Amino acid sequence: MANTSAAAPAGAAPPEATRRDFLFLATGAGLAVGAGAVAWPFVASMSPDAATVAAGAPIEVDLAPISDGQIINVFWRGKLIFVRKLTEKEVTDMKAVPVSQLADPAAFDSRVKNGHQQWLVVYGNCTHLGCVPIGHSGSFEGWSCPCHGSQFDAVGRVRRGPAPTNLPLPPYAFQSDTKIRIGEEGGKAAA
């Protein structure tokens, strides 16, 4: 609002200064709000569209055909998810890992659902830069990433390499002992 002072003669304060300042401020604010309102649809149009959101509804996965130690790939919202049936040995080994030694400390129990400790459901993209780690490889009975060498253990906790966090857990819930629903947790659908 440099115009205010430029328009007024130097030294002589105009009598209705406050009223005019308010007029300029209100107009400026109105213009800003208008510009923001115009920009909003453009920005919003770039976020996931209605069809994509609808296609991102929860999916059900049948666990019955998965054998001990097997990892299957599931896609939900275009993202890869590993569903892994842990062997007895893997469960024992993973429980034995001291949590304090982990880069991203997480107890075994926090990685699986209560009462279904044989089942691991994790996102299948490395938390470093999104590559797909290879199953049953590396030194920790889990995954190793071919891109930058991160290694994850059998419950997807990062054990080595540049990955900053464990493989994240997608929202999911057990419908029965042999069926899970990905995208829904505790009766609430994921945003």
Added chain:
Amino acid sequence: MSAHASNAYVPKSRLAKWFESRLPLVGLVHSSFVAYPVPRNLNYFWTFGAILSAFLGIQIITGVWLAMHYEPSAKGAFDSVEHIMRDVNYGWLLRYMHANGASMFFVAVYVHIFRALYYGSYKAPREVLYILGVVIYLLMMATAFLGYTLPWGQMSFWGATVITNILAAIPVVGDTIQSLLWGGYSVGNPTVNRFFSLHFLLPWMIAGVVVLHVWALHVTGQNNPAGIPIKSSKDAVPFTPYATVKDVFATVVFMILFAWFVFYQPNYLGHADNYVPANPAVTPAHIVPEWYFLPFYAILRAVPDKLGGVILMFSAVVILAFAPWLDTSRVRSANYRPIYRQFFWVFVAVCFLLGWLGAKPPEGGYVVASQICTAYYFAHFLIVMPLCGLYETPTKLPGSILESVTGPGKQVSGAGMPVGAAAAPTTKG
């Protein structure tokens, strides 16, 4: 700059006068590309501005034509590129020109940047000119990245995934930016569609900043190998025909290199994996960016921490913009800076090494070497540039640009700005 006035454009015909008084366009072009005084000692490193302009034109024209045949969708992109390669008349030529043109564009821009760094072209009064150049470079990187995703091969897909995941490291707004770029929950159909749109938009923004870059250049005048300003008309020659003919010659020579890649090594600078259609369930064995990003990729991976790596990688580009204030030397050209000159070449070698390391798997000695080189890269700007300027004793500068060409104390009659002035041959080597 007084030469400007004496060589100003004067419209001759009535029509030209009529037009010029309404829009002085011809006069603008005349003062910028005809009468504009050019230091007479410019070497071939100064032709890369013209070469870069040529490549901006080539990329825009081939790009517009490719867009007539390309289909920006996850389902159709790969096949439409192959349709261009197989069915469209000269489609293979357009596509290989565009793909290799991008690489040549970067070859030329790196020569241009290193030239600016060697001869101190970033120093006062050319800071804004130089920073606009850094902005163009950033826009080029964004454009190249977006373009590389369009064929929707494995490298396209995984490159896009890796780079958009870099953005997620930004605190607070990272996830939102990522989601806005993806248009979904991962890299997919909406992503390739909007990347195509942005890839089409950015070159025009580059063209806009290039206009500003040239404008700023014509305010300050060109730097030169001696790094001293034009002092008399004898130091300069008019842009046309002297610089024009030299620029055209250099551009045509550079086109030979370009043609070699287009016609005989069209896939050399690309990746074989990009001829495999994108597959979200399979990662290529080595995700490697295009060669021109490799030094920055090495810097990204040198840091074991994700956010730290991202910050360092962006800093590596942004730090270029601070060179005008990090360099404390009063002397522009490294020709007269015996110590800095040595450091400059070490810096160039380090950049090449970083490029080589960026293509290597991040294991063992490579990581350590990347860390050393990254440290040196930043040390060059933060330690070498400030300290060298303070402690180095420059060698004696020539008295004038003409003297730098002829040697000290020699008199040359009539050479210089006045067009067509008869001149005795004064220099031959």
Added chain:
Amino acid sequence: MRAKSLIAAALAAALIGLSPASAEDGHAPNPPRQQWSYAGVFGRFDQAQLQRGFQVYKEVCSACHSMRLVSFRNLAEAGGPGYSAAQVKALAASYQVKDGPNDAGDMFDRPGRPADRFPPPFPNDQAAAAANGGKAPPDFSVLAKARTYERGFPWFIFDAMPFVGYSEQGVDYIHALLVGYEDPPKGFEVPDGGHYNKYFPGHIIAMPKPISDGQVTYPKDAKGNPVVPETVDQYSKDVSAFMAWAAEPHMMARKALGFRVILFLIVLSGLLYYVKKKIWARVGGEVHGLQPELHKTY
């Protein structure tokens, strides 16, 4: 600058020595380099070889491998195997191509036309994977360009250069792979459904040895003698050459045009050089050399 280039060279040499010790037994040897008629600046496809390669593809490979981006008509186009239009028409008609829907709304099979693309052996990738032990056989269309192997420093620099250039890594790899089936070395465990291949990265390939000596009968010459040996090595070379063409059907046009363009540019730059010299003579000649200032003192 000599001292500095020496330092740079020493640094580079030191870094090469830094290569990680991960050269475990999974690393395959580099494929041996073959002679290809179409390599180099003046390279041309050998029509007879492309025809033999197509025969191998048709009789052997096409049982599992699709070639979805190539049309029948391409076989008759310039720079390719050089079949006649009539031959291609007959060949296309010997395939059944899915078309439709018809007026009743049904899909139907009809004989192929030259404009059709090669029909795939499996309706989709999932069917191909299911029928082949879980991994779909890769499509042949651009496979020759989608495969390569690392040449490493400094070879990759020479590979880009005229005369010593090398851009046939993909076909060399494919040829090596086809002749690379052998018994695994002692102690190397090959899992079920896997096959040992010397040149495949990791050595365990899902594809069984696809072809053996004498499997494809090539056309004989006028006297009834074989033109080329009917061996795995020869089949592999022929089908690799065919794949190189399929991946880049305009390669010969590209190389021919490139020669003319580069020749033109060289002549033009010669002319420009002398124009520039003449113009700069008006102001006493141009400064020569990249850094004349560097060798002067004031």
